[in-house]
Each structure stands twice: as C-alpha cells, then as structure tokens.
Amino acid sequence: MEEIKINRLETTKKIGPMINQYWEKLRQAPAQGKKTAWCAGPLLWMTKAMDMPTHEMPAYAAWAGGRHGAPELLEAAENDGFLPESCSYHRVHMGLLANVRDGVPIREDMQLPIPDIMFTAPLCPEMAHLADSVYRRFGVPVVSMHCPTPYREADIERHTDWMERELREVIVPALEEVCGRPFDNERLREVLIQLKEAALLRNECWEFFKLKPSPWTLWDYIVSMGPFVILAGEPGGVEYYKELKAELEQRVEQGIPALTQEKYRVYWDALCMYGWFGVIARKLASLGINAICGRYPWELFPRPWLIDTEGDPIRAMAELIGEIRRVYAGELYPQIVAELVEEYDIDGLIMFSFRTCKNWSMGQQDVVMEIERRYGIPGILLDADGIDPRYYSDAQIDTRFLALAEMMEGRKKLRQRD
Amino acid sequence: MEESLKELFNFSGDPYTHLAEWKEGSGKKVIGLTPMYLPEELIHAGGMLPVEMWSSNEPITVGHAHVTPYYCGLTRSIVDDLLKGKLDFIDGILTYETCIQARTIMLIVEKNCNIPFMESIFLPNQMTNPLTRPYLIESLEILKARLEEFAGHEITEESLRESIVIYNRNRGLMRKIYDLRRRRPGLINVKEMVPIVHSSMLMLKEDHNAALEKLVIDLEKRPHEIDGRPKVILVGSLCTAPSTEILKLFDDSGVVVVDDDLYTGSRYFVNDAVEDGDPIEALADRFLARNPPCATKVDSEMNWSDYIINMMNESGAQGIITLIQKNCPPHMCYSPDVMRKLSEANIPELVLEVEHEVVSLEQMRTRLQAFKETLGGV
C-alpha cells in the first residue's frame, strides 16, 4: 500500500521565521531601552496598541513546545518544587523565572526578559497564578481584569459590559502610566481593522476546508494563527492571508490535496500537542486522516464581521474578548462541536485530553457520547500533554489513532450498505 | 465519645443518610454547593439548606466515564455520586469557578441528571482590582434573584441579616473549641476535630449551634494532662476533608495537632460577616477578606506562608504538616513558594500528598514517624 504523504504549503513556511524573529525582538527590547509587557490572556492587542513589545502566555508556551525547548524549562520548574501534575504552560514559565532568579541554565533562544509590567485577563486561573508569581518573585506590577468564563451564552453580554468598564478604568490607565502617554485609541482601531481584514480572509480560507479532499490541514491553520495573536498589529498579517488564500485557490485549480489520500476527516478538540506537532500530523496522515477543525483554533473571533471598527475601540475590544470566550461556554460546548461536524462533514472526533490543562477537557467524554448519538460518528480521547514529555507515550497514541481509523472505516462501510 | 460529639461525628461520616433523613423530616430543600466560598447565608435565608459537597466514601467507578482520573478527587466524586443516584435527595447544585475544574461540572450534571435548580455564578478569583467588589455585589444580587425564584418567595434584608447572625454564632462556637484545643493540646484529637467542623458544612446551622453549645460544655469537662508530644499544625487539604484513616494516622504518629489551617478546619470559620448594614455587601466583604489567605483567590497582598508561620508561633507548635490534595491546581501553584519560605525560615515542614483513593498508608506512616523524629529527636 502506498504511503500517504502531506503536501506542504509554501505560505505556511513563512510563519516560523516571523514568530522566531518576534521573540528575538522581545528579548532585545530592554537593551534598546524599551519597556516590555507580559500578558496572560487576551490583552496583548491593548499593549500592541501602545507599541509595547509584548509576551503572551499560551503563545510562548506553545512556541517553546514547538521548538523543543520545553523539557529543560519543565525540569527547571520541577527542581524548584513545582509538582508535575500542575499546568505545563505555567511550569514552563516557572522554569523561565528560575533561569532569571537562580541562574538555572536554559536554552538561549528560550530566555525572555522579566517585564516592566504584567497584564492579565485570565482565560483560566493558572494565568492569574502566573501573573502573581511574576509579582512575588520579581516585584513586577500586575494589572488584572476579570475575564469570566461564561457558562450560558446569556452570560456573555453582562460579562462584556464589565470587561469594557475594566478595560477603560483599569487597563488603560495602567498602560498610560507605564508608557508615559495617553492611550492610543486610533492605534487600537488600526490593530482591530487589521485583525478584521485578516480574519475575513481567514474565514474565506476556512471555506476550503469544506472541500473533499481539503487542500489544507488543521495544522496549517494552527501555525497561521500567529497574525491574530503574537503577530497582531505587525506588518505582514493581511498579506500572509492573501498569499495563503491564493495558494489554496491554486491548489484547487491544480487538484492538489493536503493529503495524497484523504480517507477520513476529523475534529480535534482542545489545544494542540505542540511538542509533537509534526509527529502527530504525520501519524494521522499515514492513516489517511486529515484534521479539519477544532473548537480551540476556532476561538479567535470566528465571526469577524461583528468586529466594530467604526465605533469605540475599547467597546470593540471588550466584545472581541467576549467573542473569544464564547467557545468556552459549557452550555454551548456540544452545540459548537456539532456545528463544526456538520459544516465540515466530519467523520470522527479526536478529543485531546491535555493532562495538565483542564481548561478544555472537562466534559469531553460527554460530548463524544452526544455527537455519536446525533451523527453516528466515533470519537476517541487522547491522553497526553501538549508539551510535557513525561506524559507522552508513542505506542498508546498509535493504538488509539489506529482504532479510530478502524472505527471510521467501519461506519463508512455501514453507511455505504444502507 | 460524648453524645454531643457522636451526633456530629456520625453526620460527617455518612452525609447521605443523615441529609436524606433531615430533608424528609423538615420538608425543606437541599442545595449542594461546590466548595469553598459560595455564600451559604443567602441560601439559608431562602429557607433552604446549603451543604458543601463532600468527597464520596467509595472508589470512583461510573464517574470516570465523564471525568478523567487526573481531576481532583472531589470533582470526580461529585459526578460519581450523582450518577450512582446517591444524591437523589438534592434539589439543587450551585457552583462557581473555584478553580479550573469546577468550570464545566455543570455541563456533565445537566446532561446526566435531572436536578431542579442548577446554577453557575461568577465569583471573582482575582482580588486586587478596584472593580472586583461592585462586580461581586452584582453577581450576588443576581444569585439572590434566582434563589428567590426557586424558593418561591422574597429573601428580605432582614432575613438575610438573621442568617448572618446565626452563621456568625456557629463560627464563634467553633473558634471557642479551637481555642480550647490550643490551650489544652491533646484534649481533642484530629479524628474528632475535623468532623466537628465538617458536620457544620452539612447540617442546618441552628441544629449545629445547639449541638456545639452542648459539646463545648462536654469538652471542657474532659480530663486533661500535659501532652509532651511535639506540637504541629495542619495546613491545606483544600475543598476536601482528609479521610478518617489519614486522621487516625496523625493521631497515632506521636505528634499532637494544636491548630490548623485546613478547609475542614479553621478556614471555614476564621472570619465573620458584618451583622449590620447591607447584608449583601457584608457577604461580599467576607468573600473579599484576606482572611484566610487562599490559593483560589489570587491576591498579591496575600501571604500564606506568613499566615501559617504566625499560626504556628501563636499555638506553640514546632512544625507544619501540609496536605496537598492530588491534582489540586491552585494549591500546586502556591506550595513551592510556601515551601521555600518555610525552608528559608528553618521551619520544619512535612508535605503529604493525599488523594481520594486512600493508598500508601504505610508510606505516609513512615513519613510521619520520620517527621516526628525530626521534631522531637529519636
């Protein structure tokens, strides 16, 4: 049987260097006399509006995982007393702090300067704890705002009103103080305009996922999230998506699919296994499985037409955060998965049960049961960590992927018979 | 064991039977709360019984089909109990995001159970933000409205104030008992003390108050000799009562516990709510208080290590035993810093990881013995 291969996109190769360069710039910032900020949660667009070189908690951890820098950082954290059951993203940062405070050696390209200020709008309590640790260990001022997880969709509006107030009364004054100038609403508007334009193009690219076979994979999209997060406000974001869209159009014209043989299409739940990004993509590809969509990658404002670039940018910012929070709402979880399953004609679910990150994994089993009941498609749980190698077991993952492929094949045959 | 203590001990040991009986006898509704800081007084003022949900008395089985084993024991056990039908007498569940695990428990409950009242409210987890207080007050007002709807009547300011007074009385009585233990180490052992507090989380406060009044008298009558064992304080075990087997290990290990900063301990009653003024604000302020310092309330001014060092000194203890519930994210985020501070201050600390499924008692026994030898010599 011929080995199934992934046809790599050209455009996505550009993102890696752009992101590496971003972190390098952040590392150099203090030497250039620039004040830096760390963010735990979706406030980096606010710091970018003030042109502050900024870090973002999951963005750093995912990048460190992808660059294979995580094991060293995690070991440093463990030697500092952090239990390995605790959030690996948090531990990666604690390793980073141990490097600064105690000189524990870590790879040079993983190092980051301690910021002048830390902002948090926690998407999970661990983000708030991270900020607290940065304050306790280094005295860095922490400016926090509440970013509650809605349970019901109806909660979102009330939360958004409060977030708007906190942005105005808490975040903006803190930014003005640390930067020594008034908050730049127009720069924020620019950032929002750019985000919206890139997101609208991105949504057009998402349309290509509906094709069978799809010309790109979920992994292609995930690496392309950069322009919305860490590369937001930087030049090149919109251009990137224009190029990506053009390449996808070209593929369709030339009949080039993402996988040389796409047998099954799956939904991937929760974050990604950043430490084994290529490995997982290849394992799935070898079975003819193309990952198409997921709740986490779809969190970044999936309805960009709602972004109000004409009105008050602070209000628009609050609404943007509320929109991001929507995929976290417990009440909506099964419905959001169902919508994606229908929209992209999904054959199976892979629920990544991120060992140390419970942000996304509560209720996964119930969702599998619900989707199975509604659509007759199978789902598996994958037990590993996104970046911590102590929880990674190659053999177990292979077994589960194979079992899923067999189940999807079995269902297909049943459907053909009927 | 005195009758007054037996009543509390039994209630704490088997909440299922006792709560079901109480409910039948009183005809009132029972609302289960996920720990640790939901405002019980508000439910009490609504004429219902608020109970802090507890860890089950058996290994998790069906629960694991809905929650994976690396969640804390309490989360798994609540789901397990619900699915096994052991909590059929519960009329409602109220939850908030104490930590990341409490978050979607409502989804599992809604999908699999038929409970009349299910709510998830917002309580802030970051304290150092000037808008925290008004945000919290609004949340409490919304909760009050939902409770009124379920209870079928208004919760007046007056009735809420009355509930606060009753709750404060309960806290005061427990403080009295703790004070007695501090003055007479060894008078009350840990296997007795934890159920005294834990039963308060399960019983109607008026009933618990009546029991405590009797108990205080009985305890004062107990004969007491000077206890020569090394003195320690217990800290932690957030959200869950340590199992009886473990408590017995402490009592048999050769040390004497003179005070504690346990969830089923002083954390439940160290601070009162203000009895005059707006009662909703009083409840909000009690939540926002820095006392006791809590890993679930991110607060840069909060200093847990100072708090327990102070407690240790005031009670005359020589060492600290910290219980970390396995897979408790907030505790795991703070314990390294606390350990470091204690180590820098040369304070002996024994950290024990405990879990729902009671295992490794022998290992724990060895560690406790070694710790006792560290404090008191061999």
Next chain:
Amino acid sequence: MVVAGVDVGSLYTKALILDSAQNVLSYEIIRSGFIYQEAASSCLDSALKKSGFNSHDIAYAVSTGYGRARVSSANEHISEISCHARAAKWLFPEVHMVVDIGGQDSKVIYVGDHGQVLNFVMNDKCAAGTGRFLEVMAEALSVDLNRMGDFSAQSRNVVEVSSQCTVFAESEVISLLTAGSNREDIIAAIHRSIIRRVMAMVGQLGKKERVTMTGGVTKNSGVLRELEKSLDTTLLISEEPQVAGALGAALIALSKAPNRNHLN
C-alpha cells in the same frame, strides 16, 4: 553485651550487630519474602551466629524499614530516615546530605552535625526512580542487574527514556530496541531518568556537601556516576551501602541500651 539493628525492607532484610565500642561485629542480608516476622528473625539469627553472640546478649534492639512494626524482638522501632542519617554521620563525619535509592522508594535526607535529621524529601508514590524500576528494566533488556553499570559505561549515544511511569517506560524501552537503539545507550538513558527524579528532590531544598549515597542501588556504578555528574560532587560511599539502615538502627540502639557503660 551487644546491640542489634534490623532493617526490614520490602525486598531485602538486613541485620547488623554492634558492640559497645561501636565495632561492627557482623551483618546479614536476606530477601524479605512476605512474612516479615520470619525474615527478621532468621536474618537476626544469622547475623548473631556470625558475631559469635546469641540473643540473650542483645542489650537493645531497634527495628526500621517498612516491616519495622513486625519485629517482635525489637525494643523500639525508628524510621529509616533517622537511621540512614545516623549511619551516614557515623561513617562520614563530614556528611550533610544522604541520597538513598532503595527498592521501593528514594529519598534525600539532610543531616545535622549530630546525625539528626534536619529535613527530608521522599518519593514513595511511584516505582520510577527506585530499585524496582531498575529490576523491571533489567528484565526487559535481558541484562543481569549487577551488570547494568558496566553496560552503561559503554554507551556512546544519547537516547531518552522520559516516561513518568515504570510500565510506560518499559514500553518506551521496547520501542527504542525495535527502532535499533542498543542496550548500552538505553541503560544509560534509564540511569539518567532515575537521577532526574533524584535531582528534582534535591532541587527542593538544595545540595548540602558532603553527600553520600546509600541503598542497594549504590552498587550500580552507572547510577552512581550519573549522580556524581549531576550533583557535581564526589560521593562518599561506604563498603556496604545496603546495610546503612541496619547500622543506623544499631547505633541508635547503642545510645538507648541500659548500662551501656558496662557493656563489654
């Protein structure tokens, strides 16, 4: 008159006889089996025989180890943490930290100037990082446990065994073998994996020189070398590290024996 120390471990039982002048007269090591009382008696009898004394001559006996409560002939039982600390100090007066890797647990013990325990960190929840882990791996690789050190000395390539769990590590090792890694490299990786666990414990309270290693795993030269490298130190090693617990128990027994000044 003599004193006795009995260390009833999960895998091995050790007994040691000491005289009043602190001379080690004899010791014995046997497999514990599952009836600790019997293991303790026969081990003690055997050690006594070697010493030339009999049970009536024992002025005081202290037991330690997991089976310590089952030793009926003991006057008292003391934790192995205290016993290891006492023995380490007696053997090496300059010692302040003991790394003990035993059959079913591993620990780091901080020792004061009088041989008292200042603090300790234990891993007793999980086999990875203990002698049991090595036994399982030796079996999986068809290597004699006593030769693991020699094998790892021949390692030329770095591979990683990173699983947290012994069972998963075993399947990881099998995967490595299938992928073509040789046993020398895998064993070296296993040794590194054990020491990583130890270093995590050391990291909590820091390294305090001088350092000694005790417990049966000390006989594995590969683990020993890896520990020295990670701690950047030269370890103080006694002649028979496996009886450290029994030695410490005997020393404590001596300090508590009645009329010890009149022991001959």
